[in-house]
Amino acid sequence: VKISANVLKRFCVGTPAEPKALRRLLDDLGVEVKRLDVQGADAWLTLELLANRGDHHCYAGVAREIAARTNSALDLPQARALEIGAPPLPLSIQSEKCLLYTATPLRVTGTLQSSLGKDAELLLNAAGLLTGNAAIDVTNLVNLEIGQPSHAFDRARIQGGITIRLSKPGEKAWLLFTAEPRELPVGTLVIADDVKVLAIAGVIGCEDSKIHVDTKDIILESAAFDPVAVRIGGRALAIHTDASARFERGSDPTLAVVAAGRIAHLLGEAGVAEVSGPLGVVGDWRDPERILPLSVAELSAFLGRAFERSEIVERLTAYGFEERGALSFKVPPHRLWDVESEEDLFEEIARSVGFNDLPEGLPPVALGARPSSAEVLLGVADEVLVGAGFYEVYTDGFYSRQIPERLGQQAGGPLLAHVETVNSLDNSFSLLKNNCLAQAVQAVADNVNVKAQDVRFYEWTRTFHPDAASPNGVCRERDVLYGVCSGRERPDAWEAGGRPADVFFLKGVVEQLRKSLDLPLELADPDPSYALTPLMHPHRCLSVRVNGQSVGVLGEVLPQVVQAFGIKFAKVCYFEISRDALLAEPRGSAAFEMPPAVPEIERMLSFAVPVGTSIREILPLLQNAAPAWLERISVADVFSGSGENGKRAVAFKLVFNGNEARTHEQLNDACAAMVKSVVDVLGSRGVEQR
Amino acid sequence: VLRQLGFEVASGPEVESPFYNFDALNIPPHHPARDMQDTFWVQGELVLRSHTSTIQARTLERRLPLPLKYASPGRVYRNEAVDATHLAMFHQLEGFWVEKGLTFAHLKGVLSFVAGSLYENRKFRFKPKFYPYTEPSIGLDIACLSCSGDGCDACHQAGWVTIIGAGMIHPKIMKNFGYTEPGVRGIAFGWGTTRMTSQWLGLSRAKSLYEQDSRFLRTLRRRPA
Numbered sequence A: 001v002k003i004s005a006n007v008l009k010r011f012c013v014g015t016p017a018e019p020k021a022l023r024r025l026l027d028d029l030g031v032e033v034k035r036l037d038v039q040g041a042d043a044w045l046t047l048e049l050l051a052n053r054g055d056h057h058c059y060a061g062v063a064r065e066i067a068a069r070t071n072s073a074l075d076l077p078q079a080r081a082l083e084i085g086a087p088p089l090p091l092s093i094q095s096e097k098c099l100l101y102t103a104t105p106l107r108v109t110g111t112l113q114s115s116l117g118k119d120a121e122l123l124l125n126a127a128g129l130l131t132g133n134a135a136i137d138v139t140n141l142v143n144l145e146i147g148q149p150s151h152a153f154d155r156a157r158i159q160g161g162i163t164i165r166l167s168k169p170g171e172k173a174w175l176l177f178t179a180e181p182r183e184l185p186v187g188t189l190v191i192a193d194d195v196k197v198l199a200i201a202g203v204i205g206c207e208d209s210k211i212h213v214d215t216k217d218i219i220l221e222s223a224a225f226d227p228v229a230v231r232i233g234g235r236a237l238a239i240h241t242d243a244s245a246r247f248e249r250g251s252d253p254t255l256a257v258v259a260a261g262r263i264a265h266l267l268g269e270a271g272v273a274e275v276s277g278p279l280g281v282v283g284d285w286r287d288p289e290r291i292l293p294l295s296v297a298e299l300s301a302f303l304g305r306a307f308e309r310s311e312i313v314e315r316l317t318a319y320g321f322e323e324r325g326a327l328s329f330k331v332p333p334h335r336l337w338d339v340e341s342e343e344d345l346f347e348e349i350a351r352s353v354g355f356n357d358l359p360e361g362l363p364p365v366a367l368g369a370r371p372s373s374a375e376v377l378l379g380v381a382d383e384v385l386v387g388a389g390f391y392e393v394y395t396d397g398f399y400s401r402q403i404p405e406r407l408g409q410q411a412g413g414p415l416l417a418h419v420e421t422v423n424s425l426d427n428s429f430s431l432l433k434n435n436c437l438a439q440a441v442q443a444v445a446d447n448v449n450v451k452a453q454d455v456r457f458y459e460w461t462r463t464f465h466p467d468a469a470s471p472n473g474v475c476r477e478r479d480v481l482y483g484v485c486s487g488r489e490r491p492d493a494w495e496a497g498g499r500p501a502d503v504f505f506l507k508g509v510v511e512q513l514r515k516s517l518d519l520p521l522e523l524a525d526p527d528p529s530y531a532l533t534p535l536m537h538p539h540r541c542l543s544v545r546v547n548g549q550s551v552g553v554l555g556e557v558l559p560q561v562v563q564a565f566g567i568k569f570a571k572v573c574y575f576e577i578s579r580d581a582l583l584a585e586p587r588g589s590a591a592f593e594m595p596p597a598v599p600e601i602e603r604m605l606s607f608a609v610p611v612g613t614s615i616r617e618i619l620p621l622l623q624n625a626a627p628a629w630l631e632r633i634s635v636a637d638v639f640s641g642s643g644e645n646g647k648r649a650v651a652f653k654l655v656f657n658g659n660e661a662r663t664h665e666q667l668n669d670a671c672a673a674m675v676k677s678v679v680d681v682l683g684s685r686g687v688e689q690r
Numbered sequence B: 001v002l003r004q005l006g007f008e009v010a011s012g013p014e015v016e017s018p019f020y021n022f023d024a025l026n027i028p029p030h031h032p033a034r035d036m037q038d039t040f041w042v043q044g045e046l047v048l049r050s051h052t053s054t055i056q057a058r059t060l061e062r063r064l065p066l067p068l069k070y071a072s073p074g075r076v077y078r079n080e081a082v083d084a085t086h087l088a089m090f091h092q093l094e095g096f097w098v099e100k101g102l103t104f105a106h107l108k109g110v111l112s113f114v115a116g117s118l119y120e121n122r123k124f125r126f127k128p129k130f131y132p133y134t135e136p137s138i139g140l141d142i143a144c145l146s147c148s149g150d151g152c153d154a155c156h157q158a159g160w161v162t163i164i165g166a167g168m169i170h171p172k173i174m175k176n177f178g179y180t181e182p183g184v185r186g187i188a189f190g191w192g193t194t195r196m197t198s199q200w201l202g203l204s205r206a207k208s209l210y211e212q213d214s215r216f217l218r219t220l221r222r223r224p225a
Helices: A005-011 A019-029 A059-070 A118-126 A134-146 A227-237 A242-248 A255-269 A296-303 A309-318 A342-353 A373-387 A402-406 A437-449 A503-517 A559-564 A615-625 A664-685 B054-062 B104-118 B171-176 B193-201 B206-210
Strands: A002-004 A032-039 A042-048 A091-093 A098-108 A150-154 A162-166 A189-192 A197-200 A217-225 A273-275 A280-282 A291-293 A328-330 A455-466 A475-486 A521-524 A536-546 A549-557 A572-578 A601-609 A630-644 A647-656 B046-048 B068-077 B089-100 B124-129 B134-143 B160-169 B184-192
Touching: A002 A005, A002 A118, A005 A019, A005 A042, A005 A059, A019 A032, A019 A042, A019 A059, A019 B124, A059 A134, A059 A309, A091 A098, A091 A280, A098 A162, A098 A255, A118 A134, A134 A150, A134 A242, A134 A255, A150 A197, A150 A255, A189 A227, A197 A227, A217 A227, A217 A255, A227 A242, A255 A273, A291 A342, A296 A309, A296 A342, A296 B104, A309 A342, A342 B124, A342 B134, A373 A503, A402 A437, A437 A455, A437 A475, A437 A559, A437 A572, A475 A503, A503 A521, A503 A536, A503 A549, A503 A572, A536 A572, A549 A559, A601 A615, A601 A664, A615 A630, A615 A647, A615 A664, A647 A664, B054 B068, B054 B089, B054 B171, B089 B193, B089 B206, B104 B124, B104 B134, B104 B160, B104 B184, B124 B160, B160 B171, B160 B193, B171 B184, B184 B193, B193 B206
Parallel strands: A091 A162
Antiparallel strands: A002 A042, A032 A042, A098 A217, A098 A273, A098 A280, A150 A217, A162 A189, A189 A197, A291 A328, A455 A475, A475 A572, A521 A536, A536 A549, A549 A572, A601 A647, A630 A647, B068 B089, B089 B184, B124 B134, B134 B160, B160 B184
16 A cells, blocks of 8 residues: 555654654554655655554554544545435345445536546555546545445446345456456355346446446446455455455445445546436444453553553544443444453553563573573584584475476386375475475585585485375375585595495485484495485495484485486485484483503404405304404405405404403403304304405 | 574475465465465365464464474465565474463563564664454564665665564464464464575575585585575
């Protein structure tokens, strides 16, 4: 809504003359000024109005706010008092969605192509509503002035009487400014004569009943409609007008007659038309005289300061409320749609005082809240990832239907089942994501395309999985942390930065997460049942598990998947871990361990291992035969070379803890027992100590 | 900041029942926020939550012992045409506090504490707003970060930028969830963390925060603009 400061001042003398002061006042009143344009001696204010304040959609409504705050007079425009009597044509309401309908006959006495005056033209022009036809302009002008939409019909084009009813199946209407009639949604509230639809109630008129230059007689409609019915009608037709904006927010039952009088006054004053008969009314909607009680004690407690009865009465009266004894107030008719309870009265008084001028103070707070374990762990995980050079990113919760194809999903593929949006404006939002890999690889592709090859991203996000057994009957949601990398591991390092950010790099990151979060995460052989495993390189993939259960995956993304996203040369590595697994309660390991006074002791054991025998068969045998003071065991070297009879040489590094001093004999005995355990079991297959 | 006041974090589903997204929050049928254009509907007559206030409804429903003090950050969805400043998915944070004896003055006090903590030395002001789920509703503006309140292109000459929407939890909501004891009231407030982050960084395109452009991310600093 765009209004003139000068015109506003005509409605209320208390309107500040200085534009910035006016803006500050309106903002403080809840009539937000989005734009201020000073043009010569006037200032134009573009207002953003609150959705519950239909009464603000006109000069009178805004002026009423200023008058109440500044304790100054409200000067409403003159309106002729019209005689109410027999309607000019049969009127009938057939739907309860029409609350009140008035029809006033007007006879054209001058030229319809007339001006209503320079001020009116200025206002209409600023609102983009000036047509040059006085009978049309006057309805728009009065809506701007007092907030009551009205409509003028050419009497000669109305056949029979006027009925307000719901549209019938297949019924058409030729809406204003359109080329041809269109079918209406069934149940649209319409104004109709005996043959055709004359208008969509509260929204827009029709071409075949509109005013023309040669119109001689006019039927002026001024009515009130159910806000929801107007909204449904306008939305169904995708039409939004000033009239519908006003009606959707609830109109004033007293204004229908007042607006007709104001229009008659203006047309008569301009010498364009005169009232030719009484105003006819159908519908019995009147001011219901809603009375709300107010408790001084409740108000004072609610707003945090003491109020006297006299102050309450003075403030509410200024907004049009009438005290009806015992501190009960009648709601003014222009506020019927949004003042329904005592708290609404509290708000009126708060606005009257000014939100900035009311007291404020923190409630008593006994203690702050400690971060939860999950919040602490989340911070630790962030630190690990940022420390490893990852940037946190955010991706959408959905993607297009092409994504599953890029992941190479065939019929029956585990990643084909999606929860779908049913009304998205954009195809990119068709499917709720059931995996994070696609967006992760896409992010790498987007960066590679702009020659930013070194990529390390992570995200805490959520995936959606169809599940009829879930509480909502549609899907379950899974919180997950994923990370993706490509290019170099340390692109910003002074040296040795050229090492690729590969699957071993990611493995190190996940192991660091495990250690920092003190979680029982294990990296194990790939789990073929995990949905993303088939999309990873079969020999560069690990399963992330807790207590044997898969909670994530880590690996190099299959080249064909990477290529499907347009990446030609780069390798992409990816990990994901269930958030629940990551933020589970830590194992409770000690915060630190004192290093032993004696250094750890290392020994090497080497075996000749024939082809067909796995290192994984040897390791458990060594571990089972080791004394409790063996700290760890690892493969130190594998040499295939020329080989002894085709055998490999496999060296194991044994590390014994230094918690206490060990003798050579103890060490030798331990190693001998471990060797014996291997040879006893695998010696028959050619395994021997070297 | 909120933890200092005793707030704990709460979370909830993103695929949500219309009851928790609308009805429970006093957003009746045919309210503009329920328009198909604004809300993503998903199969099964569910919606993608359009605000984090759903957590308020879900928490109130549990009838936990008072006081309730929760903050719920998270992703929210709007079915809008995407451009530099409008996103189909972005982040919000909502806080709410239910306790006997809370007043409008306390609401202002909490908002001042939050704004003062996040925007040190910035002027701020309150103004009336309308949200279906609060009564009265209130907005908190801070002086524009670019012009300090004088008016500039960044703030469309307004001098002020709204950062927090808030209010006293609507009595209908309190009543619907059984909080009928005299004097028990709730305050609720929320802000778009995406928008706030954009303002902090001086970004004109909030969309940049969602584009995974490593060239852009490398230039980010935590220092506010």
